[in-house]
Structures are given as C-alpha cells and as structure tokens.
Amino acid sequence: MKKRDYSYTQNRELSWLKFDDRVLLEAEDNTVPLLERINFISIFNSNLDEFYMIRCGSLYDVTLINEKDIDNKTGMTAQEQLDKIFEATHPLYEKRDKIYQKIQHELRKHRIIRHNFDELNSVTRKYMTQYFYENVAPLLSPQIIDTHHPFPHMTNKKLYIYCILEYADKKDKKRELMGLIPIPQTLPKYVKFPGSMEFILMEDLIYAFTENIFTNYVVKYKTVTAVTRNADINLQSTPIDEDEDYRHFMKNILKKRKRLSPIRLEFYHDNTPKYTKKLRHELGLKKEQVFVTQTPINLDYVGDFIKELPDALREELTFPKFESQRSGSIDPNTSIFKQLDEKDILLFYPYQTMQHFLDFLKEAANDPEVLSIKITLYRVAKTSSVIKYLLEALDNDKDVTVLIELRARFDEKNNIHYAELLEEAGCQILYGFEDYKVHSKICTVTRKHDGVIKQYTQIGTGNYNEKTAKLYVDYCYLTSNEELGDDATEFFKNLSLSNPRGHYNKFLVAPSSLRTGIISLIDQEIAKAKNNQPAEIIMKMNSFTDRKIIDKVAEASQSGVKIKMIIRGICCIIPGLKDKTDNIEIRGIVGRYLEHSRIYAFGTGDDRLLYISSADMMTRNTSKRVEIACPIEDKRIKERILEDLEVMLHDDIKGRRINSKGDYERIQQSRHTNAQEFFQERAIKESEELERKEELEKEAINKKEEQENKHKGFFDKLKELFS
Incomplete structure (x- = not known):
C-alpha cells in the first residue's frame, strides 16, 4: 500500500479554527461599522459553539470507539486532534476578549454601555434591585449539591451562576459545597435602563444578587458558567424500528442530544482552579477543556439589542441599508x-x-x-x-x-x-x-x-x-x-x-457520480497540460476536505494545470508548495454576506465547462449526501457566472490569500475591489435601468393613448357638426 503524503495537507479541524480566526479579523477591522463588529464576535462565538458540539463531539466519540483511527490529512489520532484543538482555542479566546473590550470602549462614546451592577449609581441600582425582586427572583431555582441533593444535569449552553458556599456543620466546623443557579431562558437576555441605551445582562444581574439568594451560606466564590455538550448523534448507530414513524424517531433523537457528554466548560471572568475544579471533576473534563472568557459567554442578545436602538444611531453604526433588487431578466407582468x-x-x-x-x-x-x-x-x-x-x-x-x-x-x-x-x-x-x-x-x-x-x-x-x-x-x-x-x-x-x-445524462449526483465526475473533469485538464495546451480549473466552495479530490488537484498542479480556488472555510490543501501545489492559488472572502455558492469550472475559452452545485468538495458531501452539480450550458448565464468569479478572484479588500503555511494573509491592494459591494452596486444599477426602461415604455403607451384620444375627440366633433 502506497504511503500517504501529508506534506501538502492540513488538519480539517485546525483549518476550521483558522477560518473562525478570520471571522475575528472582521470584528477587529475599523472600516467595519461598530455594531457589525460586535456582530462578527457573536458569529465567531456561535461558530465555535457549533464546532465544539459537532466536530469535537464527533472526535470524542471516536476516542471511545477506535483509538487507532487517524486523520487522513495529518496522521493524527482523534485524541491528538482534540489536544491540538484545545491548544489552538485558548489564544482565540484571548484575541476575542481584547477585540470585545476595544469595541465596548468605542460603544461607550455613543452612550451604548453594558454595565456591571457594582458600577451603577444609586438611582439605577434602586431601579434594578426592584426589577430583580419583582421580575427575576420569583423565577429562579437555586440548587445546592450535597449528599441529599445530587449533581444535576447541566443543559447544553445554558447559563448558570456557579458558587462555592461555606457553612458551619453541627460541630461548628466550616465546610464547603457547590451551588448552582440556572438562568431561566424565559427571562430577557438583558435589562435596559429607562430612557437610555445603557443595560445590564441578566446573568450579571443575578450574579450581583447571589448572596441574597443563598442567604444561609457565605458565598466564597461565584462566576457565570456554561457547559458545551456533544451534539453529534450518529444516526447510523441508532437503529430505527421498521414500524416506527420516522418523525417520532427524530423527536426522540433530539431529546437524546440534550443529554450527551460534556466537551467544554466556560467560565466568565474568573477560573480559580481551587474552586472550579470541583465542577470540572463532576463533568469529567480535563484542564485543557476549561476556558475563561472576559467576553459574555452568550452574545445572543446582540441582534435584539441592535433592533431596539434609535433608527438614526442604528443606521450610523451598521452596514448601509440594502434591499435585494429585482432582476432585469424577469418581466413581472408576463408568465x-x-x-x-x-x-x-x-x-x-x-x-x-x-x-x-x-x-x-x-x-x-x-x-x-x-x-x-x-x-x-x-x-x-x-x-x-x-x-x-x-x-x-x-x-x-x-x-x-x-x-x-x-x-x-x-x-x-x-x-x-x-x-x-x-x-x-x-x-x-x-x-x-x-x-x-x-x-x-x-x-x-x-x-x-x-x-x-x-x-x-x-x-x-x-x-x-x-x-x-x-x-x-x-x-x-x-x-x-x-x-x-x-x-x-x-x-x-x-x-x-x-x-x-441512479444514472443521469447531465447532472453529477452524489454519492454515485459527483466525485468521479469531478475527478474525470480534472483528468481532462491534466491531459491538456501534458499536451502543452491551456489548462485551468476554478473552484469556489465553502470547504475542501475530500482527500481523493485533494490528491487529484495536487496531481493537476504538478502537471502544470493553473488552479484558482475561492474557499471560505475549511481548506485541507496547502497551496504554493514547490513541486507539490505550486500552481494552486487559494483565496477566501469573508464580508457582510456569507459566501455560500459552489461553482466548478474546467478549461479555458469557449470550451470551458461550468457547474453550479449544492455540494462542497467535502467527504461528507461526495460520499454521505445526495447532492447535485448542474452544468450551465446557456452561453449568457455561463458568461455572467464566469465574470462573477473573476470579480471574486480580484477581491483585495475582503479577500485573503492562503499561504504555503496554510495561514491567511492580506492581499496587496491594487484594484481596491470589494466583490460584495461590487455586486450590490451592479444589482442596484441593473434594477434602476429596468425601472427607467419600464417608465419609458409606460410614457410611450400613455402618449399613444393621448394621441388616439385626441384623434377620437376630433372625429367626435366632426360627427356632431354633421349630425
């Protein structure tokens, strides 16, 4: 068996973390409107949450089932991958926290202020105290963990106040136990102060009143915490009864997801090992799986808060408003x-x-x-x-x-x-x-x-x-x-x-013909290059992980085929390596909109073959999903998509190049092209041209009707004269 070459590939999971780091760059970018920057941090958070629930959850399952299972890009075992992930995640938290604090400082200049309870003035403190006792306290269910109160199930991604409580036993000896306050999801995520844009997060409010909740104890330590659980349920290993309704089966699966194994533990502000290790041990987690954040664990409040801001301020601090435009190709008055x-x-x-x-x-x-x-x-x-x-x-x-x-x-x-x-x-x-x-x-x-x-x-x-x-x-x-x-x-x-x-004349369909079809199209370009003919491949996708296609693309590069790729997320092939991938150039665009289209082009000039698809070149898409790649043979539409690809390939504002280390780097600006802004402006221009055309047609119809009415009036008068 031929030994696998790992020299031009990188681990899927570590590549994904680099992508999420790329999302953070948008939060750091001063040219991005301020509220959009905090929104990018929220996107970073939700991305990371799902990554831990699904990818880390899946790897955790592999460590239990097959310790010898290795990654086909790096040769790492599942446990080695998890260790690398935990190691790479900690710096991302630190980077995220610095950016968040900087944005908070900038928001204060606009009187958008998130407060802690301790910094409130007496008037606001009185208001929030009343609010807490009237609207929050009645809904809380604090818990202590001792012999008679076993450790409860901590719900995935739910916020808790975690405490170490001190009390005196019957012999007046000081003892400690854990306390938990689950934060009900029925409560609002934040409370705004009357007549202002200042607010306090619900977890910060409850945190401030922890001592008033555990009145029979001394609160020695308290923090906000959340556990992330494995959410990757392997349906193939969960048999379904032949007589069972599939919808009922899936409902039960969803219930099961809530109780899967913990994979990550987060603490807000403080992680004093002396106190937090008790919770970590209860959840069966290692030190590497514990993360401390200076940014709120849950940023779900951001979208709702932005909607509540005054219109003028919201418009000032968000992207300029854009409405999706009418297409000039469609006449709304015709079937x-x-x-x-x-x-x-x-x-x-x-x-x-x-x-x-x-x-x-x-x-x-x-x-x-x-x-x-x-x-x-x-x-x-x-x-x-x-x-x-x-x-x-x-x-x-x-x-x-x-x-x-x-x-x-x-x-x-x-x-x-x-x-x-x-x-x-x-x-x-x-x-x-x-x-x-x-x-x-x-x-x-x-x-x-x-x-x-x-x-x-x-x-x-x-x-x-x-x-x-x-x-x-x-x-x-x-x-x-x-x-x-x-x-x-x-x-x-x-x-x-x-x-x-099934068999299809035009479609490439996974799992039967998509991978083999793409490989065959790459082989055609390899044959051209070997015959000294122009050979080119352009691929746009979200992620690239399929090892067989990666190897074929590398072979094409070594054969002299020019390969350009636009990959937003995971990219397991490393470009620019001598005698391996030196004919491959890879870019990715992260901007206002999520790049989601998949486009595959093979060849040059009029002979170029073009496909659009629902599928990325990922193993899951080519092997484990039903996907379609559809050829675009209409000349006009084909030209438009190829033009769009060229614009994306020249994006030097939101585009980044992947270098020979597999890292993102800025592109030297020469064209000052933002592809997404270009497409917005083009859509507006085409829509306006359509409106002008319709107005001219309407004017011509009105003019014709006026002329007809004028002639009609003249003949009516003649008729009256001779009647």
Whole structure:
C-alpha cells in the first residue's frame, strides 16, 4: 500500500479554527461599522459553539470507539486532534476578549454601555434591585449539591451562576459545597435602563444578587458558567424500528442530544482552579477543556439589542441599508413559464431578490396547466412562503411531492413541523435515505400546455429560505432545458424509490457520480497540460476536505494545470508548495454576506465547462449526501457566472490569500475591489435601468393613448357638426 503524503495537507479541524480566526479579523477591522463588529464576535462565538458540539463531539466519540483511527490529512489520532484543538482555542479566546473590550470602549462614546451592577449609581441600582425582586427572583431555582441533593444535569449552553458556599456543620466546623443557579431562558437576555441605551445582562444581574439568594451560606466564590455538550448523534448507530414513524424517531433523537457528554466548560471572568475544579471533576473534563472568557459567554442578545436602538444611531453604526433588487431578466407582468420558454434565468442572492423564485412557485401553485410540483427541502424559514405556496398548490389539487430532510442539523424540529403540516394537507412526503442526507436544492414543475407536457427546473446552491437568501451569497438557476428537466424527473423518481445511485445524462449526483465526475473533469485538464495546451480549473466552495479530490488537484498542479480556488472555510490543501501545489492559488472572502455558492469550472475559452452545485468538495458531501452539480450550458448565464468569479478572484479588500503555511494573509491592494459591494452596486444599477426602461415604455403607451384620444375627440366633433 502506497504511503500517504501529508506534506501538502492540513488538519480539517485546525483549518476550521483558522477560518473562525478570520471571522475575528472582521470584528477587529475599523472600516467595519461598530455594531457589525460586535456582530462578527457573536458569529465567531456561535461558530465555535457549533464546532465544539459537532466536530469535537464527533472526535470524542471516536476516542471511545477506535483509538487507532487517524486523520487522513495529518496522521493524527482523534485524541491528538482534540489536544491540538484545545491548544489552538485558548489564544482565540484571548484575541476575542481584547477585540470585545476595544469595541465596548468605542460603544461607550455613543452612550451604548453594558454595565456591571457594582458600577451603577444609586438611582439605577434602586431601579434594578426592584426589577430583580419583582421580575427575576420569583423565577429562579437555586440548587445546592450535597449528599441529599445530587449533581444535576447541566443543559447544553445554558447559563448558570456557579458558587462555592461555606457553612458551619453541627460541630461548628466550616465546610464547603457547590451551588448552582440556572438562568431561566424565559427571562430577557438583558435589562435596559429607562430612557437610555445603557443595560445590564441578566446573568450579571443575578450574579450581583447571589448572596441574597443563598442567604444561609457565605458565598466564597461565584462566576457565570456554561457547559458545551456533544451534539453529534450518529444516526447510523441508532437503529430505527421498521414500524416506527420516522418523525417520532427524530423527536426522540433530539431529546437524546440534550443529554450527551460534556466537551467544554466556560467560565466568565474568573477560573480559580481551587474552586472550579470541583465542577470540572463532576463533568469529567480535563484542564485543557476549561476556558475563561472576559467576553459574555452568550452574545445572543446582540441582534435584539441592535433592533431596539434609535433608527438614526442604528443606521450610523451598521452596514448601509440594502434591499435585494429585482432582476432585469424577469418581466413581472408576463408568465414566468412563458419567459422560461424563451430563455434561462439566473438569480444571484442576496443581490437579487428571492421573491422571483417565490413568484415562480406561486404561479405554479395557481396555474391550471401545472400538473405537479416536486422539491427538496433542507432548511426553510420559520415562517416560510415556500411552504405557504406548496399548501396553496395542494388546495388547487396539484400533485405535490416534497423530500424534507429531517436530519438537517439544528433545523430538525422545524422540518418535522412542516413535514406534518404538508402531509396533513395531502402532500407526498419523502424522508430520503437511511445512510445519506439529501442536501440537493432542486425544484421541478410539470406543466401541460396545448397537449404538450414540459418540465421547468430550478437548481440552487443554497436553501429555500427567505431569511438566509438576504444574507447568503447563492445562485438560483431556472430553466426549461429538456435534458435538465429529464434528469430532474429521474432524480425525483430515484428519491421515491430510495435509489441513491441512479444514472443521469447531465447532472453529477452524489454519492454515485459527483466525485468521479469531478475527478474525470480534472483528468481532462491534466491531459491538456501534458499536451502543452491551456489548462485551468476554478473552484469556489465553502470547504475542501475530500482527500481523493485533494490528491487529484495536487496531481493537476504538478502537471502544470493553473488552479484558482475561492474557499471560505475549511481548506485541507496547502497551496504554493514547490513541486507539490505550486500552481494552486487559494483565496477566501469573508464580508457582510456569507459566501455560500459552489461553482466548478474546467478549461479555458469557449470550451470551458461550468457547474453550479449544492455540494462542497467535502467527504461528507461526495460520499454521505445526495447532492447535485448542474452544468450551465446557456452561453449568457455561463458568461455572467464566469465574470462573477473573476470579480471574486480580484477581491483585495475582503479577500485573503492562503499561504504555503496554510495561514491567511492580506492581499496587496491594487484594484481596491470589494466583490460584495461590487455586486450590490451592479444589482442596484441593473434594477434602476429596468425601472427607467419600464417608465419609458409606460410614457410611450400613455402618449399613444393621448394621441388616439385626441384623434377620437376630433372625429367626435366632426360627427356632431354633421349630425
């Protein structure tokens, strides 16, 4: 067996931590509006929370099952990876805390002040004391841990006040025990002072009154704490009974997640080992798994607080307002199906509005010529217009088939709810495959016009979610192309037959043909390079971890193929290494919007092949999910996507280059290009041009009507003269 070469790859988890560090750079950037900077810290926190729950949780499971399992990028065992993760995380906490304190200082200049109780003046202190006893104290359930009160289950990511309490026993000997005050999630996250933008966090308020809660004890130590638990449930190792309802099975799985093993312990402000080790031992954690933060553990309050600020101040301290624009490719006064009969349509979220796709769905739901609608759903909005129009279609006796993925992590409950709602309305619900998550984004509408049945297909790189469509950069491709329509029909047939390995003429579909198809396309470029022909590959994705594709890309580099990559998150290949990856250039963009589109281009000039996809080149996507990569053959749309790629590749403001150590570095500014701002401005310009065109057309119609009315009036007068 050939020995694996680790010289040009880096560990997935450590690469991810570098990405989250990149998010912190946005919080540190003085050109980013102040409230957006604290929002980036909130994003950093939630990213890190999920990373520990899922990735560290998964590695922890591996340490229990298979100690010899090694990472195919570095040769490290699961335990070695965890040790490296813990080691790399501590500096991130310190960096985050410094940035947070700096932002707090800047916010004070705008009278946005987060207080501790101790620094309040007498008037505010009196108000907060009254507030505590009237609104908070009645909801608290303090606990002591002793012989008669065993250690309770600490809920994942819930905040607690942790105390060491001193008391005198019957022999008047001083003893210590632990105390916990769970902070109820029904309480507001913060309390604003009347008539101001100053506030106190709920945990800081309860912390201040700890001594008043444990009145029979001396509080020797107190801090705010939270435990992070493993949330990575391996569904393959959790058998489902053949007769069990799948939704019921998933509901039970969600309950199980809440009680999985601890993986991280956080303390706010203070971690005095003498006192905190008791809690650490109860949770079975090592010292390396304990983290001290000077930033509030939970920054979920940030979004709500920003909404409450006065409009003028909020506008001053956040990104300039931007509304997703109308697409110049779509005439709102003409049937979308008629337009698709004439041309393909590409939407670019969030620069162009998702409303166009919703209009497509709405028209399909109400068009008497539409026979059926089929769609895959992975993550949808809490209040979803997509669901609304699918229900509307059912009311209008359309045949509606929905594959809804109940295992979309952290969206399971929402998806279960919508699955039940749709099924009750008469929808055919599919739940996908036992071994594969369905992550593809595809919708197909079957319509019969003048006796001819025709397919209208939509392929996307992102979810059918109105909320994320305003925040995530994604493509939505609409077409009446017959070959793509046939593949879409075949795809849904295979879903309904639980066949993940169907045959398609145009689509590359995981788990059957996506990886092999991509490798084959890379091989074509390798062959060109070896024949001294121009050879180029451009890939844009969220993350790159698939070892087989990594090795093939490295082979392409060694063969002379020019490779450009735009990777937002995890990147396991290290570029720029002599005789290994020296023909590979990798950039990543982190900005106002989340880069989410996946684009794969092979070749040069008119012969270039282009695909958009729901899939990253990650092992989970190519092996463990049902994904689609769709070819873009429409010349106009192909050119637009390639133009977009060029803009992204030249982003020297929000773009960063990955160097030969696998670290991010700034790009020397020459063009001063911010890709996301460029796309915003282009969308506004195209929308304004459309409005001007419509105004001119309206003026021309009005002028024509005036002329006709003038002539009509003249002839009416003549008629009167001779009558």
